[in-house]
Amino acid sequence: MLQLTIQIAVNGLTFGLIYILMALGFTLIFGIMRVVNFAHGEFYMVGAIGILLLFGTLGFNYYLSIVFAVLCVGLLGVIVERVLLRGFVGRELNSMIMALAVAITLQALAAILFGPQEQSVARPVTGVLQVAGVFIPRDRIVVGVIALAVLIAFYLFLRYARYGLAMRAVAQDPAAAALQGIRPGFIYSLAFGVGSLLAGLAGALMAPVYTISPFMGDVPMMMAFIVVILGGLGSIPGAVVGGLLLGFVESLFSTFFGSTIATMIAFGMVVLILLFKPSGLMGRAQ
Amino acid sequence: MTMRSVLLALGFVAIVVWPFLVDNTFYTHIGVSVWMFTILALSMNLMLRMGQLSLAHGAIMGLGAYTAALLMLRLDVPFLPAFICSGLVGALVAAITGPVMLRVKGVYFVLLTFAFGEIIVLMFIDWVSLFGGHNGIFGVPRAELFGFVLRDRSYSYLFALGLAALAYLILRWIYSTETGAVIDALHDDEDLARSLGVNALGYRIGIFIVSGFMAGIAGGFYASYFTFVTPESFTFWTAVDALVMNILGGIALPLGAVIGAVMLVPLPELLRDSQEYQILFYGLILIFFLKFLPDGVVGVIKSLSTDSSRSLGKRFMKILAWRQVK
Numbered sequence: 001m002l003q004l005t006i007q008i009a010v011n012g013l014t015f016g017l018i019y020i021l022m023a024l025g026f027t028l029i030f031g032i033m034r035v036v037n038f039a040h041g042e043f044y045m046v047g048a049i050g051i052l053l054l055f056g057t058l059g060f061n062y063y064l065s066i067v068f069a070v071l072c073v074g075l076l077g078v079i080v081e082r083v084l085l086r087g088f089v090g091r092e093l094n095s096m097i098m099a100l101a102v103a104i105t106l107q108a109l110a111a112i113l114f115g116p117q118e119q120s121v122a123r124p125v126t127g128v129l130q131v132a133g134v135f136i137p138r139d140r141i142v143v144g145v146i147a148l149a150v151l152i153a154f155y156l157f158l159r160y161a162r163y164g165l166a167m168r169a170v171a172q173d174p175a176a177a178a179l180q181g182i183r184p185g186f187i188y189s190l191a192f193g194v195g196s197l198l199a200g201l202a203g204a205l206m207a208p209v210y211t212i213s214p215f216m217g218d219v220p221m222m223m224a225f226i227v228v229i230l231g232g233l234g235s236i237p238g239a240v241v242g243g244l245l246l247g248f249v250e251s252l253f254s255t256f257f258g259s260t261i262a263t264m265i266a267f268g269m270v271v272l273i274l275l276f277k278p279s280g281l282m283g284r285a286q
Numbered sequence: 287m288t289m290r291s292v293l294l295a296l297g298f299v300a301i302v303v304w305p306f307l308v309d310n311t312f313y314t315h316i317g318v319s320v321w322m323f324t325i326l327a328l329s330m331n332l333m334l335r336m337g338q339l340s341l342a343h344g345a346i347m348g349l350g351a352y353t354a355a356l357l358m359l360r361l362d363v364p365f366l367p368a369f370i371c372s373g374l375v376g377a378l379v380a381a382i383t384g385p386v387m388l389r390v391k392g393v394y395f396v397l398l399t400f401a402f403g404e405i406i407v408l409m410f411i412d413w414v415s416l417f418g419g420h421n422g423i424f425g426v427p428r429a430e431l432f433g434f435v436l437r438d439r440s441y442s443y444l445f446a447l448g449l450a451a452l453a454y455l456i457l458r459w460i461y462s463t464e465t466g467a468v469i470d471a472l473h474d475d476e477d478l479a480r481s482l483g484v485n486a487l488g489y490r491i492g493i494f495i496v497s498g499f500m501a502g503i504a505g506g507f508y509a510s511y512f513t514f515v516t517p518e519s520f521t522f523w524t525a526v527d528a529l530v531m532n533i534l535g536g537i538a539l540p541l542g543a544v545i546g547a548v549m550l551v552p553l554p555e556l557l558r559d560s561q562e563y564q565i566l567f568y569g570l571i572l573i574f575f576l577k578f579l580p581d582g583v584v585g586v587i588k589s590l591s592t593d594s595s596r597s598l599g600k601r602f603m604k605i606l607a608w609r610q611v612k
Binding site for chain 1: 339386387389390392393394396397398400401402404405408409411412526529533561562563565566567568569570572573576577580
């Protein structure tokens, strides 16, 4: 029983870290630009395709491929923000529809360039670690450690770096931030770039674990939605709490009742939160 | 003016006799799909008009489709009562969930309906004994009106066209009454409307019920026309399709939803061989409209017919004034 509990907790933690990675960017973009980024799953997908190309086809070092792929996704995010989304900042419904259009277009481009079929890359790390009867796949440990490191770096960036501070300022009060000489346009690009970079990292990390296809982003985007609503749209601590919560709930219910029921429970939590506390578990009331 | 009414009459006749004009099952099928999705797009137009985008409308259509399918297959209910029930189930879902869900506004409502819709689709998938899981339900009987089975696609076409026309007229009628004015007021400034004594939530629920009925009817038609239903057809992407139809056509008028359906529905059917390019085209055209024509085709027509004529008139007046000065 204890072993099972620990196993469920470990599984929940490994799911949760990836969810947090997805949700952080999503919530950052919403907090700063008021854009519900329906294209977030597509940046995840582009990150995974980067690994397919660099690590799978060209045979570069896996970790080097991650760095390069993730930077490219960040750049793509900046371009998308600058060219397509900038005019819609603050208009929640229209910007959301524009993000949907971006999602559709990116999916189609990926399908045209890389084919619609599911592909896979060799796992750079294999094997299973067994500690006190609990099984942990080694590749999941790598994913977890990298995700955790990036999360801490991201936290330090927001907390102490000049631009991190500027981002938080714009999220709190764009007008007051502008009065302090912070250029909102630059912060929008930065936030969207960092947000898509984090999504791309999640995709790059999960590429060897799951199969890669143009439509692989749908499920992680849904998970990011759930996490962010549970924690509170725009709230960074909320994304962490929501991600861990979703990871554990998913791990618990899929162990006993199957994954469809687990997803249903997650959506059920979303409905309840939206009805009774729309600002989320950690969000500020509006 | 007479020229215009002649053209309109010709267009109307062409739409009605379309299946007999083309005499081709494939083009007739496209026509049926167009009018079926017109109903869904119109039901979405009601929601957009009051400023609440629902991503659950695909799932509500699905509930209608499964209702009609199950009633006819399992309980041997004749088509017409089953068909009406599919609409009633849509309305019932709206009536039950509306009082709670419609309190939520803006992005939160979109995400709420998104989650709600996906739960319904997951229920279709997971409750295999009732809904048949991923395989769905096959062998749904075809529509039968007053003892006449719509085996021929041309008759399905006329049935779908009739339903779409009815939905269109209902929307026109709603928008022309005081209810329409209230809906617009709720969209523009809800606080002001409420301060004037308007029961905002009541109106929203009423509109949601009508909209849910229409989405359910679209589903009931879907089940009997395709003779099968699967959960994949009713995810939030179906609601997105209905939304995109409204944006391309223009949200301001119900005619926009119709135009959008006519523009968009034939696309996947005509480009069936190159699905990726079809999706790409879909995404690009959506970006183009959002960026350059945010009011859709209806907006373009409006600006052509009013603004430019006004500015032409202005220019004419200027020329006259200039001549007199000279």
